[in-house]
Amino acid sequence: MDNFKQMCPLSQIPYHEIKLLNKLYEGNRSIVYKSSYKNTNYITKLYFMKDDLYESMLYQLIIAKAVNQCKNVIHTYGVTISEKDNIVGIMMEDLNGEDLYDYLQTNIFWKQTNHENNDYAVYNSVENTYYKYIMKYEDKIHIIKQMIEAIHELHSLNIIHNDIKLQNFIIYKDKENIPRVKCIDLECCYFIDHNKPTIYSKHVLGTDGYMNLSSSRGLISKKTDIYSLGVSMVEVMNGDIWGGEEESYEDTRKTILYFLKKIHIMDENIGKIIKRCISTDEKKIPMIQTVLKNIL
Ligand SMILES: Nc1ncnc2c1ncn2[C@@H]1O[C@H](COP(=O)(O)OP(=O)(O)OP(=O)(O)O)[C@@H](O)[C@H]1O
Ligand SMILES: [Mg+2]
Numbered sequence: 691m692d693n694f695k696q697m698c699p700l701s702q703i704p705y706h707e708i709k710l711l712n713k714l715y716e717g718n719r720s721i722v723y724k725s726s727y728k729n730t731n732y733i734t735k736l737y738f739m740k741d742d743l744y745e746s747m748l749y750q751l752i753i754a755k756a757v758n759q760c761k762n763v764i765h766t767y768g769v770t771i772s773e774k775d776n777i778v779g780i781m782m783e784d785l786n787g788e789d790l791y792d793y794l795q796t797n798i799f800w801k802q803t804n805h806e807n808n809d810y811a812v813y814n815s816v817e818n819t820y821y822k823y824i825m826k827y828e829d830k831i832h833i834i835k836q837m838i839e840a841i842h843e844l845h846s847l848n849i850i851h852n853d854i855k856l857q858n859f860i861i862y863k864d865k866e867n868i869p870r871v872k873c874i875d876l877e878c879c880y881f882i883d884h885n886k887p888t889i890y891s892k893h894v895l896g897t898d899g900y901m902n903l904s905s906s907r908g909l910i911s912k913k914t915d916i917y918s919l920g921v922s923m924v925e926v927m928n929g930d931i932w933g934g935e936e937e938s939y940e941d942t943r944k945t946i947l948y949f950l951k952k953i954h955i956m957d958e959n960i961g962k963i964i965k966r967c968i969s970t971d972e973k974k975i976p977m978i979q980t981v982l983k984n985i986l
Contacts, residue, residue, distance in 0.1 A: 691773055694744045699755045701768040703727060703781060708734060708770055719877075724784065731784040732767065739776045747778055753879045754780070756847055762840035764860065764874045785872065787862025790833070790922075794856065794929055799825045812930050823929030827957075829869075830926050833861065835985055836871035837926075841919055842978045844873070845912050852878035852910055854918035855900045856925055880910060887911050899932065899942040904972060906939065913975045920967025921946055927953045927960065943970075959984070 695702065708727045715722040725734040737747065754766035770779040803811055803822040811820045837859060844851055851858075851873065858875040878895035888911040896905055900918040925931050928949045936942040946968060954961035963984040969975050976984075 691744075691771075694748065694778075695771065697748055698769055699748075699751050700766060703768045703770045705770045705772040705777070705779070708732075708779070708781075710734065725781070727781070731786075732781045733784050734770065734779045734781050736777050736779045739778050750876055750879070751780070753849060753876050753881070756849065757844065757876065760840070760843040760847075762836055762843055762870075762872050764872050764876075782874070785860050785862035785870075787860040787872075789857045789874075790859040790861055790871070790926070791856035793861045794825070794926065799823060799929060825929065831960075831985070832869065833871055833926050834923050837873070837919060837922060838978065838982050838985060840871070840873035841915050842982055844879075845915070845978045848882050848884070850880045850882055850910055850912055851876075851915050851918075852880060852905075853896050853900075854915050854922060855897050856922055859922075882912070898939075899936060899946075902968075902970065902972070902975075903939065912977065913972055916967050916975050916978060916981065919978075919981070920964050923960075923964050923967070924949050924953065927956075927964075 708725050711724040720735050720737045722735050725732050757763040758765050765783045767781045800821040801824050803820050811822050860872050860874055864870045891908045891910050894908050900921050902917040905914040931949045936945050966976050
């Protein structure tokens with residue numbers, strides 16, 4: 691712990707001075723709280739540490755410091771440590787937002803419909819009705835562009851996020867009341883070297899459904915993020931794609947391709963670029979600059 695404190699690249703805030711308010715999320719390794727310190731709200735992610743976690747925590751904090759200059763990536767202010775309880779908390783800006791997955795589920799984007807064949811209709815088994823996804827096209831593109839910007843910023847710093855999905859983006863309103871998107875959760879990030887664009891990771895960290903085959907076998911590169919971005923874009927365009935029955939890689943591919951077809955019918959250009967992002971042939975997956983150019 692002493693070593694960790696010495697090496698910590700961000701400022702350290704006394705644990706007893708932080709008020710933990712409501713719990714936002716409880717995961718396997720961490721709990722996310724809304725919190726306050728000196729009359730400002732923060733999001734604090736608490737980790738229950740074991741000896742073997744300090745090194746990866748330091749790595750995450752170095753990444754967090756590096757991305758503090760990014761516009762579309764969450765900013766981290768500091769770290770709070772409770773030695774007694776073996777807790778390390780990462781204190782981030784509170785954007786007063788919610789993650790993109792929850793956001794797309796909100797009622798305002800769904801309307802009951804009788805037509806099961808509607809392009810974006812989804813069946814609700816509890817109510818035995820179909821719902822139509824009604825987010826405006828411009829709003830979808832507004833969200834997608836910022837997701838791309840976030841990855842563009844990370845890749846420019848030679849950082850691979852390695853767990854791109856809707857739950858790892860926060861949507862919030864800025865001072866002018868315009869919806870903004872920032873990428874969160876730097877836990878799986880890697881720095882990458884120009885000379886070695888693909889690295890091998892023994893522990894596969896990403897999320898099933900969002901990983902292409904080589905990433906799920908531990909081969910991580912910028913293309914790992916582009917594939918996951920492609921899947922996430924399919925979700926933003928369609929509202930909801932996962933039926934909960936996708937257990938294997940093949941099943942998730944079927945679902946993704948089914949919804950990609952719907953996008954193609956509505957907007958051929960977006961359909962084309964997403965198709966390249968989620969290609970099974972890695973050589974065909976474009977770099978983020980190309981994705982950006984094709985969506986702008
Ligand atoms: N700044 C924030 N504002 C609003 N909600 C947040 C914020 N940060 C995190 N959350 C919520 O907490 C969830 C989990 O946070 P995060 O992605 O950082 O943890 P995690 O590493 O995915 O957790 P685990 O892997 O242990 O399940 C997010 O998906 C989001 O719903
Ligand atoms: Mg997450």
